[in-house]
Amino acid sequence: MKKLWIVLSIFILSLVLVACSGGEYRVKVGTFDQEIPVDNYKVYYEVFVGAFSDSNNDGIGDLKGLINRLDYLNDGSKESGKSLGVEGLWLMPIMPANSYHKYDVRNYKAIDINYGTLEDFELLIQEADKRGISIVIDLVLNHTSDLHPWFKAAKTAIQTGDMTNPYIEYYSIVTSNQRLNGHTYYQLYGDYYYEGNFSSTMPELNMDSALVKAEIVDIIGFWFDLGVHGFRLDAAKYVYLNDTAKNIEFWNWFMEECYKIKEDAYVVGEVWSGDASILPYYEPFNNFDFGMSGVSGVISATANGQDSVNYFTTYVGNWRTQTKSKNPIAILHPFISNHDMNRAAGFLSIANHRMHMAANLYIWSSGNPYIYYGEEIGMKGFRGSENTDANRRTAMLWGDKDTVKDPVGTTYDVANQTNGTVKDQLNQKTSLLNHYKTLIMLRTQNPEIARGVYQPLVFQGYNTFGGFTATWNGSTVGVFHNTSEEPITINLANYRSQSFQSVRGYAGKGSASLSGQVLTLDGMTSVIVK
Ligand SMILES: [Ca+2]
Ligand SMILES: [Ca+2]
Known part of the structure; x- marks a missing residue:
């Protein structure tokens, strides 16, 4: 009863x-x-811990350094206007690894010695929590390091003929004639090979193994217990190479295990593909929207005037509808660059306000925008013809006494960093950094933008003007963008039957005003009306 x-x-x-x-x-x-009610809508900030802030003068960023910088990211006071105002952090891998980027994990339940200790991590969670910041960590499950004890045990077992050793089944280890076409293998010993689609030092785990699955349940429980809000899943489409159906089945299992531990667990997957290939992965979890990102993505193309604003809002509206059909709690994840891409300030001009406009387009859009550290100050960095990914992951430019240095392998000349440091930009009213602060503050003040039902408004004949409405909890806001240099005056009553009452805020090169339903919006400026 x-x-x-x-x-x-x-x-x-x-x-x-x-x-x-x-x-x-x-x-x-x-x-x-x-x-279960869930509200996992936040503005996130991707941090490469090793290049962010150094607390102990060894030149490598660490968790204590990150804690020291939390007030820059969010000081816990929305009204102070002093901090960036992000509500979540994605930490690139923090577990023990051999590479500087740490996507080759040696131990899934520890902190890399260069970054600190589990006690530091607990302190980070506490301090982030005080400021309303959620922590999401990178989880690299497709492969381990070849120096992980599991792989070393498997190799020894094969070499000594100990064929019933349980660690053999942890990895995709096959005999030469069992190798699958299109998969990459390396010789382990004799006739035995292991799958390694990324590198010989990154052997791939066997997700058919109940033992591996038990390890995964143990690992996610460990991090949820420490207080993480969820995970960013590295290489999500590589679990079963070229087998989407098996991947979805695996990730559905993974999400159920997450939800058993944390009802509102938040997970975002990396499926770096075209939209049609990303879409199935919205069934188990959220995904980064790669179609919006990079030099040729719709955000940059719109900010640069190649795509019309109408095209952009229609694209977002259609994509949101498609993802919601896969999963009603799907959240879009727009971004303009990440640690695997050339930095956005290299292909979006700050002087011409294109960088600002790109930020307007994706911060004031449906879902969870992800800012790559340093993007907010226009840091630059690109990879050359050789393998210089580290150029995209250089030291955060604080402009103060921080001792953090560029990671090994960097060839990018710091003299190219002409957009100023954090210190410089905090003091410039019209800096890119202060622009991001305005955008995030206004986004937070208007929760409809992230959460609402997205309705593109199509302005026939206009290429550089457009917008959408977002309706949530019985309230509607309109967001409009002008990607030209010239101001525009337009009667919104000709495009929408209901009236807007007031301007909630604007951001960009100029200003905005509403007289009746007639909107005047300056060039390279965006506005929120309600
Ligand atoms: Ca350090
Ligand atoms: Ca795999």
């Missing part, structure tokens, strides 16, 4: 929540069939 009452109470509570919040719900698998 008591149990029935609990079920009924939860049911009634759910109805109240549905009626009041206008939010999103995930149907829980497990004891009760109630729906």
